[in-house]
Amino acid sequence: MKGFVIEPLSTSFAKQVQEKIDNKTKPLGALGKLEEMAVQIATIQQSLTPTLRNPHILVFAGDHGIAAEGVSAYPQEVTAQMVMNFVRGGAAVNVFCRQNHLSLKVIDAGVAADFPQDLPIVHAKIAKGTRNFLYEAAMTGQELEQAIQKGSELVKELHKAGCNVVGFGEMGIANTSSASAIMSVITKQPVEVCVGRGTGLNDEQYQHKIEVLRKALLHHQLNSNDPFEVLRTYGGYEIAMMCGAMLQAAALHMLILVDGFISSVAFLVAYKSNPYIRHYAIFCHTSAEQGHQKLLEYMQAQAILQLGMRLGEGSACAVAYPVVESAVRFLNEMASFDEAGVSNRQDIESDTCL
Template sequence: MIQTQIQPISTALASALLNKINNKTKPLGSLGRLEKLALQVGLIQDTLTPELNKPVMMVFAGDHGIVQAGVSPFPQEVTQQMVFNFLSGGAAINIFSQTNAMQVRVIDAGVNHHFGMVPGLIDAKIGMGTQNFLTTPAMTQAQCEQALTVGISLAHKEFESCSNVMGFGEMGIGNTSSASALMAVLCELPPEQCVGRGTGLDDAGLQKKIDVIKAAVAQHKLDAKDACQVLATFGGFEIAMMVGAMLGAAEKKCVLLIDGFIATSALLVASKMQPEVLEYCVFAHCSNESGHRLLLHYLKAEPLLDLGLRLGEGTGAALAYPLVKAAVNFLNEMASFESANVSQAE
C-alpha cells in the first residue's frame, strides 16, 4: 500500500491572516470568496505572505478497455491524437495555460500507442491501456500501486523544481465511464446519478453507458472502504497516476488546482486514502458533466467557476488560476487602513 504523509494544515496563523485580510481598505467580507482563498493559501504555506511559484499543469493520458463496451462515440485513437495535439501546443489546455503563464506537462500514463522518443512527452507508461472493467478489473493491484508511486514521484519532482501550485488534467477516451464507476462505488450512489454524456452521447448511448456501469458495479461487488481496490478495478492509468500526484503534491504542501469530473473522481479516491488532501485543494469549477455537481457536494467543495465546461484536460483549473493569484496578490499588496490613512467603519 502506498504511504504518503500529508500533514493537516496548521491553523496557528488563522487569526493573524484574518486580521490582515479584514484590515485591507475594504468593507469586511467584501471580497467574498477571494478572502477565503487568501486565507486558505496562507494557511497551506503557513505564512502571512504566501507566494505562488512556477505553476504547472500536469496532463495525464491513458486509454480504457471499457470503450470496447461502446460507452464513447469517439474511437480510442483520439487519445493518442490528442497527446500529439498537446505536445504541439494546439489544445485548449495549452492556450489557457499559456495565457496564465503555466507550464504544461504531458504524461503518458498508459496510452495504447508506442510513442517512442517524442520531445516533451513524459514517458510514465504503465501499460497499453487498461482492461475492460465490465468483465475483469481494469488493472492489477501491482499496476495500480505502480501508477500511484509514479504519480507521487512526478509531483515531488515538480516541487523540487520550485513549483508550489499544481493543476491536474487528463485525456483518455472512456475515462468518464471510469470516473462514474469510481463515484458510484466510493460514494455508494446509484450509477444513473453518476453517469453523464461524456464526449457527447445521445440518449440511447447514455442509457447504454448507464447499463454498462450498473452491470460492472454489480459484477465486482466491491467494498467502498477499499479505495485502492476500487481504483484498480474501475480506474484508468491516468486517473491512478493523478491520484498519486495529488497525494504527492499535498505531501509537499502545494496548492492543488482541481479541474472537472475526472480530476475530481481522482481526488475522491485520494481523499479516501488520505482525507487531509482535501485541505490543500482549490476546486476550480463545476463541470457540465452529469454527476460532477453531486460529487462536489459529496466532498463539501465550493467551486470557483460555473461556466458550463466539460472538456477536461485541466482547462477549468487553468481558467481559475488567475483568481488564486488575485487572492494572494490582494493579501500581499493591497493597502491596509493604517498604511493608506483611510478611516475604518465605526
C-alpha cells in the same frame, strides 16, 4: 496508500491571516471567496506573504478497456491523437496555459499507442490501456502501485524545481465511464446519478453507457471501503497517477488545483484515504457532467467557476488560475487602513462611508 503524510492546516495561523485580511481597506468579507482562498493558500505555506511559484498544469493521458463496449462517442485512438495535439500546442489547455504563463506537462500514463521516445512528453506508460472492467479488474495491484508511485515522483521533481502550485487534468477516451463507476461505489450513489454524456452521447448511447456500467458494478459487487481497491477495479492509469500526484503534492504543502469530473474522482480516492488533503485543494469549476456537482457536495467542496465547461485536460485549472492569483495578490499588495490613512470602522461609529 502508505508513504504520504498529510498534515491538517493550522487553525491558529489561519486566524492570523484572517486578521490581516480584515485590516485591508474594505468592508469585512467584501472580497468573498477570494478571502477564503487567500487564507487557505497562506495557511498551506505558513506565510503571511504567500507566493505562487513556477505553476504547472499536468495532463495525464490513458486508455480504458471499457471503451470496447461503445461507451464513448469517439474511438479510442483519439486519446493518442489528442496527446499529439497537446504536443503541437493546439488544444484548449495549451491556449489557456500560454495566456496565463503556466507550464504544461503531458504524461503518457497508459495510452494504447507507441510514441517516439524523443516526443516531449513524460513517458510513464504502465500499459497500453487498462483491462475491460466489465469482465475483470481494470489493473493489477502492481500496476496500481506503479501508477501511484510515478505520480508521486513527478510531483517531487516539480517541487525540487521550485513549483508550489500544480493543476491536474486528463485525457482518455471512456474515462468518464471509469470515473462514474468509482464515484458510484465510493459514494454509494446509484450509477445513473453519476453518469454523464461524456464526449457528447445521444440519448440511446447514454442509456447504453448506463447499462454497461450497471452490469460492471453487478459483476464485481464491490462494497470495499478501501478506495484504492475501487480504483484498481474500475480506474484508469491516468486516474491512478493523478491520485498519487495529488497525495504527494499535499504531503509537500503544495497548492492543488482540481479540474473537472475525472480529476475530482482521482481526488475523491485520495480524499477517502486521507481527508486532510481537502484543505490543500481548490476546485476550479463545476463541470457540466451531471455527477460532478453531487461529487463536490459529497466532499463539501465549492468550485470557483461556473462556466458550463466539460472538456477536461486541465482547461479549467488554466482558466481559473488568474482568480487564484488575485487572492494572493490582494493579500500581499492591498493596503491596510493604517497604510492608506483610511478610517477603519472601529475608529468611527458607522461604516456607511465605505
